[in-house]
Each structure stands twice: as C-alpha cells, then as structure tokens.
Amino acid sequence: MLIRTLTILLILILTGLHTLTAQETEQENKKLIIGVKHTPPFIVRQQNGQYTGISVALWENIAKELRLDFEYKEYDLNGLLGALQQGDVDVCINPLTVTSQRVEQFDFTQPFFITNLAIAVDKTQQNKWLSFLSNFFSLQFLKAILLLLMVLLSFGILVWLFERHHNKEEFGPGMRGIWNGLWWSAVTMTTVGYGDKSPKTIGGRVVALIWMFTAIIIISGFTASIASSLTVNELEFAVKGPRDLKKVNTLAVRASSGQQYLENNNIPHEVAGDLKTALEQLANEEVNAVVYDEPIMKYTIRNLDLNSKVVVIPSKFATQYYSFSLPKNSELRSRINPVLLSEINGREWRVILDEYDLER
Structure with missing residues (x-):
C-alpha cells in the first residue's frame, strides 16, 4: 500500500514537472507581438518597413539577451493602448510616460529615459512692444540707469568742489551748484558741447580732462548695458x-x-x-x-x-519617465527588468543616445 502511494505521488510529480517544462518551452518559443508607433527618435519607421530608433535598439538588445522571438506590429496611439490593454500585444516599446492612470491599466518596466514636457x-x-516695455522697466535697465547717474553725479560734484568759489556764475553754491555740475558732466559725456558750463580753475579742468577720456571708455559699456536691457530677446514670447x-x-x-x-x-x-x-x-x-x-x-x-x-x-x-509597457500581470516584466537595467547602465546605451543627439 505504501509502495503504491509513493508510486502515484512520483508519477504526479513527474507529470507536473513535464507540464511545467512544456509550458516554459512553449512560452520561450512563442513569437511575441511588439507594439510600436512611429515616434522619432525612439521608434523610426524606415521606407523599407524596418524599424530603427532608440527604443528599437534597446529592445533588440534585450530580446537578444533573453533569446526572445518577436515581430513588430504598428498601431496609432489609441490603437496601441487598446491592444495593450486587451493583451493583443505582449510588449509596447513606445516611450510611454508612466502615469497613475496608466499604472492601473498596464504593467511598466523600469524607466529607461527621463525627460519633461515642453512648449513649442x-x-x-x-510681442516686441510688450517685451520692450517689460524690459524698459526691468531691474537690469533701472540698475544701469542708476549706476550711470551715480557716475555723472560723482564727476559733477568733483568739478563743483573746485569751481564753487571761483566760478560762482556757472556753478554756484548749494544744490543749484551740484545740479549745474551734474548738467556739465552729462553734457561733456554725451559730447553735446553746449558750452554754457565750463571749469575755470586748474583743479576743475584736471577733473574735466580725466572725465573726458573716462567718459569715452565707459560710455560704450553703459550703452551696451542699456541696449541689452532694452533689446527684445529672441525667446521673449x-x-x-x-x-x-x-x-x-x-x-x-x-x-x-x-x-x-x-x-x-x-x-x-x-x-x-x-x-x-x-x-x-x-x-x-x-x-x-x-x-x-x-x-x-x-x-x-x-x-x-x-x-x-x-x-x-x-x-x-x-x-516624464519613459518605460516599456506590458499587459497587466505579464510575467515578462520580471525577465525584462534586470536586462534593461544592465543595458541602460552600459556603454552602448550612451552611444545610442549620442547617435540621436540626446542627453542621458
């Protein structure tokens, strides 16, 4: 009786192992349907019907490592998502973004590319007028004007200090004299040359001489600074x-x-x-x-x-996190993930990204 029971158990174990092995062999030999959509540079459909691109290169390396037989099947985006949800495709290698809504519908591999949304x-x-007005009242422009006024005022006060007692008619005492000094430094810097204010003392003329040559040097810098703050940037939209x-x-x-x-x-x-x-x-x-x-x-x-x-x-x-997607509860995910991680950490992956002018 004991021998008969052991014999039956052994037969059941051998039968189960044979069935499991047969299922695994069938799974390995099954030709996988790989869903794709023309999405350059990740998936590029060539004129001869072949597919290239970043996702294609990555997937084919993974499939080679896992010895998977497959064929590509192309859909539009809605068709691809529908086929994936219904299990008509085994793996979608389009760069689908992992979202909370999609996680409820599909399984995702580890991300292979991280990017973001952008606006074209x-x-x-x-809007040049809007940008001009915006830049006109910008902090950069106001700083440039303030710095220019400080320089003008500095030289105006210097010449006033020398002229206030010996040239009272043109510069005079108090705030009126300081204002006249500022007026003189501005006229001199811009080379307008009204001639209504001019230093008479030696000290005043030395200051004037220094200011004349200094103004030639700094006026170009201030002009460039003001111009740049008012110039409409080509990306100002x-x-x-x-x-x-x-x-x-x-x-x-x-x-x-x-x-x-x-x-x-x-x-x-x-x-x-x-x-x-x-x-x-x-x-x-x-x-x-x-x-x-x-x-x-x-x-x-x-x-x-x-x-x-x-x-x-x-x-x-x-x-945005790009991943391959699979039908819910697909056993392929556990097989793909380790190989995918190995691939994207390898040198060949960097070469692929460089080929399509993408940063890792």
Whole structure:
C-alpha cells in the first residue's frame, strides 16, 4: 500500500514537472507581438518597413539577451493602448510616460529615459512692444540707469568742489551748484558741447580732462548695458511657461501625456491626432502653443524643417519617465527588468543616445 502511494505521488510529480517544462518551452518559443508607433527618435519607421530608433535598439538588445522571438506590429496611439490593454500585444516599446492612470491599466518596466514636457510656440508670436516695455522697466535697465547717474553725479560734484568759489556764475553754491555740475558732466559725456558750463580753475579742468577720456571708455559699456536691457530677446514670447497656456490657444496630441497635463491643470486646449499635424498647425499660426514631450518634439521640428517658424521655449516642467509597457500581470516584466537595467547602465546605451543627439 505504501509502495503504491509513493508510486502515484512520483508519477504526479513527474507529470507536473513535464507540464511545467512544456509550458516554459512553449512560452520561450512563442513569437511575441511588439507594439510600436512611429515616434522619432525612439521608434523610426524606415521606407523599407524596418524599424530603427532608440527604443528599437534597446529592445533588440534585450530580446537578444533573453533569446526572445518577436515581430513588430504598428498601431496609432489609441490603437496601441487598446491592444495593450486587451493583451493583443505582449510588449509596447513606445516611450510611454508612466502615469497613475496608466499604472492601473498596464504593467511598466523600469524607466529607461527621463525627460519633461515642453512648449513649442510660433516665432511670429513674439510681442516686441510688450517685451520692450517689460524690459524698459526691468531691474537690469533701472540698475544701469542708476549706476550711470551715480557716475555723472560723482564727476559733477568733483568739478563743483573746485569751481564753487571761483566760478560762482556757472556753478554756484548749494544744490543749484551740484545740479549745474551734474548738467556739465552729462553734457561733456554725451559730447553735446553746449558750452554754457565750463571749469575755470586748474583743479576743475584736471577733473574735466580725466572725465573726458573716462567718459569715452565707459560710455560704450553703459550703452551696451542699456541696449541689452532694452533689446527684445529672441525667446521673449507671450508664452513663457505653463502658467501662460490658459491665455492662448493651446494644442495637445490626443492621448498624450501633454493632454493629460492640460486636463489635470484645467487648461483649455484643442486636440490633434499626431505631433506632425500639431506642429504644422502651429507653424501655420492656427494655434499659439503645442505641449508635448521635449525630445520627441525637438526631433520632429528638425525633421519637418520647421526651425525657422517654430521654437521650443526654455521652460521645462512635468518630469516624464519613459518605460516599456506590458499587459497587466505579464510575467515578462520580471525577465525584462534586470536586462534593461544592465543595458541602460552600459556603454552602448550612451552611444545610442549620442547617435540621436540626446542627453542621458
């Protein structure tokens, strides 16, 4: 009886091991469906139908290490998210931003790239008069004017100290004399040459001589400082950051992290089907701003040759973590993560990023 029981247990164990091994072998031999969407520079669809780009290079290195057989299948963004949620794709290698909403729907690998949202604006939106007035009353401009007045007053007081007793008609005592000294130093510096005030004493003329040559040197510096504070900066636009988006006609790409940011912050906006369409609308002055992921937007602007019409402003906000995504509870995540971390910490990953002119 004991021998029969042990024999049955052994048979059950061997059968279970065989079934488990068969399932693992089947899983390893299964051809994975890798969901992609043309998203340069991370996923680039070539004319011959092949895919290249940052995400493709990273994934193919991981698949090679894990000996995974796969094929790519392309979707639009909404189709890709739907296929991922339904399990029609095994891995999505598009640079999806990890958000709280998406975490509830999908599994994500460790992030492989960290970036931020940015704003693109039309260069013709540059408000020169507004920028001029803003700069005219800026702290930099006021400092330059104040420093200039201090220098003028210093030399005016010096010449007044020498002239106040010997040239009372032109400089005189008290505040009137100091004002006349300031007037003289300003006229001398600007080389207007009215001649209504001129030093008569030796000390006054020495001060005047020093001031004449000094003014030639410093006037150029002050002129440059004042000019720079009044010059309209080429990046001085009506939109300087995300706070200004409520005041302009803003556009986002459907189902993107940019659209989610605008919705979360109650910023009115329109929606475009893809980034190319959005940027073309911006270049044609149909909208005032486009919100999207910075590296993808900059790369697309260069590729569409829109640099003369569209610019990404320096303001950066809303950090984005790019990860591969998988259907919920996928066993592939635990296998992919260690290899992914090894890859992005290796030299080849830096070479890939440099190839596409991206910082790590």
